Amino acid sequence: MISVFRKLSWYFKEQWLKYTLAISALIVVNILGVIPPILVGQVIDLIQYNRLTQENFTYYVVLFISILTVSYLLSIYWDYTLFGRAILLEKKMRSKLMDHFMRMTSPFYSRFRTGDLMARSTNDLRALNMTAGFGILTLVDATIFMALIIGVMAIVINWKLTLAALIPLPIMAITMQRYGKKIHERFMDAQSAFSDLNNNTLESIQGVRVIRAFVQENRDTDRFKEQAEDVFQRNILVAKLDALFEPTIKVLVGLSYTIGIGYGAFFVMQSVITIGELVTFNIFLGMLIWPMFAVGELINVMQRGNASLDRTGELLSQQADVYDPKNPIQVERVEKIIFDDVTFRYPNAPDSSLNDVSLRIDKGETVGIVGKTGAGKTTLFRQLLREYPPSDEGTVFINEHPIQAYTLKQTREWIGYVPQDHILFSKTVRENILFGKENATDEEIYQILEMASLKKDIEELPEGLDTLVGESGVTLSGGQKQRVSLARALIKNPEILILDDSLSAVDGQTEAKIIQHLKEERKGKTTLIAAHRLSAVKHANEIIVLKDGRITERGCHNELMRNKNWYYSQYKKQQMEGGNQDE
Ligand SMILES: Nc1ncnc2c1ncn2[C@@H]1O[C@H](COP(=O)(O)OP(=O)(O)OP(=O)(O)O)[C@@H](O)[C@H]1O
Ligand SMILES: [Mg+2]
Structure with missing residues (x-):
């Protein structure tokens, strides 16, 4: 007692x-x-x-x-x-x-x-x-x-x-x-x-x-x-x-x-x-x-x-399993991200979810990551977001140093992340977007709305940008939520933008518009896109196909089409279906 x-x-x-x-x-x-x-x-x-x-x-x-x-x-x-x-x-x-x-x-x-x-x-x-x-x-x-x-x-x-x-x-x-x-x-x-x-x-x-x-x-x-x-x-x-x-x-x-x-x-x-x-x-x-x-x-x-x-x-008493190094390294810019033979297993999972993944992403490149559900796309991004302790084998490098050599704050500051399950807070649309950059002006917000093809949707809301969304507010459609979540990441204008299947709920035409905007506005910056709809990654400098956490194909769209493997057949299939869908 x-x-x-x-x-x-x-x-x-x-x-x-x-x-x-x-x-x-x-x-x-x-x-x-x-x-x-x-x-x-x-x-x-x-x-x-x-x-x-x-x-x-x-x-x-x-x-x-x-x-x-x-x-x-x-x-x-x-x-x-x-x-x-x-x-x-x-x-x-x-x-x-x-x-x-x-x-x-x-x-x-x-x-x-x-x-x-x-x-x-x-x-x-x-x-x-x-x-x-x-x-x-x-x-x-x-x-x-x-x-x-x-x-x-x-x-x-x-x-x-x-x-x-x-x-x-x-x-x-x-x-x-x-x-x-x-x-x-x-x-x-x-x-x-x-x-x-x-x-x-x-x-x-x-x-x-x-x-x-x-x-x-x-x-x-x-x-x-x-x-x-x-x-x-x-x-x-x-x-x-x-x-x-x-x-x-x-x-x-x-x-x-x-x-x-x-x-x-x-x-x-x-x-x-x-x-x-x-x-x-x-x-x-x-x-x-x-x-x-x-x-x-x-x-x-x-x-x-x-x-x-x-x-x-x-x-x-629970220790954080991802922590800052004692003497963190400071760098101005991310010149390259390198996955060197990375094998990663979730704690308590029997098998590894990434196997011998090697990947080099230079500054300014766009990389597409595709593959069946459960292939390991999100898991790959999690290595950059440092949600888990570093992988058992292999290393993720940023510039010359392992990612663990930087502070969590710095690595996360570089990244703008649009998660697969979009989470909006019970606040106004404006506040949700400003989460990415506190002091953004209205002008910037409108620019971003344009980029995320969201302007028309927001104008139609009862109070525009000041409409309350989330649990206690207006219910946005799945595609609208995705795009607000996208706008939140875009307004940060991050060095590295990660889109995890972030356009899955928007129609093909809107997707094409957004991709076009991304290409224009993010010149010189790195963009990583995971998608099920291959049209979202067609423009990427490199596309990797994952299967059971392993890279099975890689190359640009044209190369992959020539190889006539999974990517090719999937693309053909989606094109046929898409003709009906994306009206
Ligand atoms: N937190 C976790 N703990 C244990 N295993 C996990 C965890 N998250 C994912 N996995 C497993 O890791 C594998 C890869 O999952 P991941 O989420 O990376 O797939 P994905 O390619 O993003 O799939 P989707 O296209 O459905 O989003 C799956 O087999 C999944 O069951
Ligand atoms: Mg995923």
Whole structure:
């Protein structure tokens, strides 16, 4: 339980002054809190013995109000400081995680599911917040405050009475802990059922078109009903325990009061204590209930905090498998890219996805990469994007140096990438495009729209460039999304442009227009194009055909046509089909 504090010690050390002040203030408030019940007892005794004068009454009232005022101010201070620090911890951990996520590469993301990462960066961090704020508060209250009250009860009033009245309290603590644990278990159960329901509902809503198309509405509704019933039943189980909890506690607290008053009255009769002291005693008993709860809660909060800390720690301990070299090389321009006998296998994959690939791309060249689906086109690009640790055999060179000799930032700055599965953010078209170059002017954007054959499409949108796209906005067609994604890469005017099957969803005519623009505007710059439709690479300086990660043919369009292999037959086939398609 304490280990969670040890694991968080870096933070407590960093914030030691604030924590020391807050905890000191909390302790002072606790000590001050013990005084009013004593004053109440004294006033009652004064009334009892007819000794209450104007003077001492004023004294009590002033003292009372002063204590309240000081407690009030100090409470505001500790509450604000303690919980403020806790929120800050959550923020710091979240930034740490986010930085970490940004540095992590594909293997990390295939190890952890998105939902899991989301849960760890929200729920778990909230649990840490609880530990650093509420945890510390309960720790102080459950130990110092409780000891203080019991001490005052035993010393100032009567130790025998204290002992007797406290008998039900350990039973209460044990009951609360047991109940608490059980409730927690059932609650977690209900929560996880709810999580499942949530996930499925989300999927159903997202996939509603598919569900309708396959006429699966009834089955889906039935499944939902079943799950909703399950969630209901589990929550009822929680409610049942909850219903038992309060009355049990009340009975035990009542028992404690009964002993306090019954046995206390006996002491009053014997003149061992005064009536005032009996009242003070019972107020103290009431004040003990919260710290008792706190003990139970403390254990819960600490356990949850510890588990959450371990879960986030597990993420943070993952090393990035692609990292910057110690002494990176700086070059002005990319003169050539060379794949030297590169063989690459994905982590955990049985076979390699690139085999002995050798390729030289000089500055200004356009290279086409074609081949059946799964041939390794995207994998080849990933070597340049450095999404995975370097290949097992062979090296990718940029100019004279292996690509690993450069910083990730530099290599990625050279590249404009249009991924195969185009991802647009839920922002305006303009913002999506500006992602490639923050400070581009409208003029530049329009130029790029022209280049990506997107101008007409954007003009037809309700608010033009300022139309919101993505999940919460206008739904763009597949081809439009591809071209926005293309515009985003083009506006960067990168040294190396990578188009991964980026024109697959546009018609043949538009494709031809875009290719024509690319040829004109990207003179002197390197362009790599992967495509299924061979017309997209026909103009390339070199075309390579991949099969099972191996280069099986290479050359320019005319050469490949003369060779009459896969490329030739594929091209012929597509030409015949294309005649009908590309109207
Ligand atoms: N993350 C991955 N982990 C393991 N294997 C992968 C991974 N990504 C791709 N592969 C495998 O590597 C091979 C090449 O895939 P790649 O995506 O490079 O093909 P592609 O030529 O781009 O295909 P497509 O034309 O369908 O885009 C395939 O056999 C695929 O199953
Ligand atoms: Mg691909």
